[in-house]
Amino acid sequence: MALEHAILVSLDERPGTGYELARRFDKSIGFFWAATHQQIYRTLKRMDDLGWVTAEEVAQDGRPDKKVYRVSPQGRQELQRWLEEAGEPATIRHDLSVKIRGASLGDPGKVADEVARHRGRHAERLDVYRAIEKKDFPDPSALHGRRLHQYLVLRGGIKAEEALLEWCDEVLVAMREDDRR
Amino acid sequence: MALEHAILVSLDERPGTGYELARRFDKSIGFFWAATHQQIYRTLKRMDDLGWVTAEEVAQDGRPDKKVYRVSPQGRQELQRWLEEAGEPATIRHDLSVKIRGASLGDPGKVADEVARHRGRHAERLDVYRAIEKKDFPDPSALHGRRLHQYLVLRGGIKAEEALLEWCDEVLVAMREDDRR
DNA sequence: GGCTGCTGTGCAACTAGTTGCATACTCCGA
DNA sequence: TCGGAGTATGCAACTAGTTGCACAGCAGCC
Structure with missing residues (x-):
């Protein structure tokens, strides 16, 4: 809720x-x-x-x-x-992971294309977040209270997108190589 | 669907x-x-x-x-x-981020406790994933097709949990210091 | 005048997620 | 025999998310 x-x-x-x-x-x-x-x-x-x-x-x-x-x-x-109130991390439902998991049931090259598309979206979003970080929080060490909390949430977004980008790259490299065998 | x-x-x-x-x-x-x-x-x-x-x-x-x-x-x-079929990354709904964003409306220390609790859960999950990685995929370079895809999905989980851990640490350090002023 | 766009407020229908509840079969131990 | 646990299959009620639709006020433009 x-x-x-x-x-x-x-x-x-x-x-x-x-x-x-x-x-x-x-x-x-x-x-x-x-x-x-x-x-x-x-x-x-x-x-x-x-x-x-x-x-x-x-x-x-x-x-x-x-x-x-x-x-x-x-x-x-x-x-x-x-x-x-104590909460727990939400359960995950990640479309792209299901597609990668089932890639061999279709055309893995097509799934790799999908990964590349998602990668593009995540890269765009990371750019947006980084621009906001630069513009709104030029000096993070000077932040307190609410402004600091705002910044920290943004940091979470940045870290998540970075991780997704790295993963997509790892997946693309591995699948392209596998496709070549 | x-x-x-x-x-x-x-x-x-x-x-x-x-x-x-x-x-x-x-x-x-x-x-x-x-x-x-x-x-x-x-x-x-x-x-x-x-x-x-x-x-x-x-x-x-x-x-x-x-x-x-x-x-x-x-x-x-x-x-x-x-x-x-072309898909898009899902929209995000992240409880903990809402709590961090609104921390100053309650007791930030309590929210930091919540972050620590979540961190614990993510650390546990990362341990599980790493154990699976070690046991089931001792030699990733030898993987092909379906097994490779399985491994790549696991890698996504690992990267996501690592990013969340790092973020929780960053949040905890920042909030504890802010609390001290 | 009509259309478009912005501001502003909703209702409705459907699906997916959550939680509770229930029944049945079988085996095993007290 | 009964209760508990594991295997196995559901129904029901409710909430949250998604998508479509609708109406209204106002201003600007062709």
């Missing part, structure tokens, strides 16, 4: 509308927790019912009316409860 | 019962594609309806009767189609 908590974290930093949240989940938060606008609205409704957020109708000029959500004291409480 | 394909890969290697598959998904395949027995039976039923597998009732001595599933020619075809 971490979407609720991801929403609480985001709203606590900055109150906003469902639409804004969807935008945030398309970008920054979306790097480590993805969510669609349909999901977000559904979840906001449930959170409102639970009293974790408050909703305020706001009329706008030149734009449609909007509903601004804020974290309630109860929501803050729930977030703190969750932060202290 | 990769559970169907993971099941096809597994059954193609070795026909088996729903129960056996559940055992395999608890162990070997489960490292890169997890599935419960409820899910597996539900999915097998659907695959049977689609004609991707055939089911043969087998009476046993000293055990209950069982239903052995095999990949059908259609199933083989579907698997090959899927192997050639």
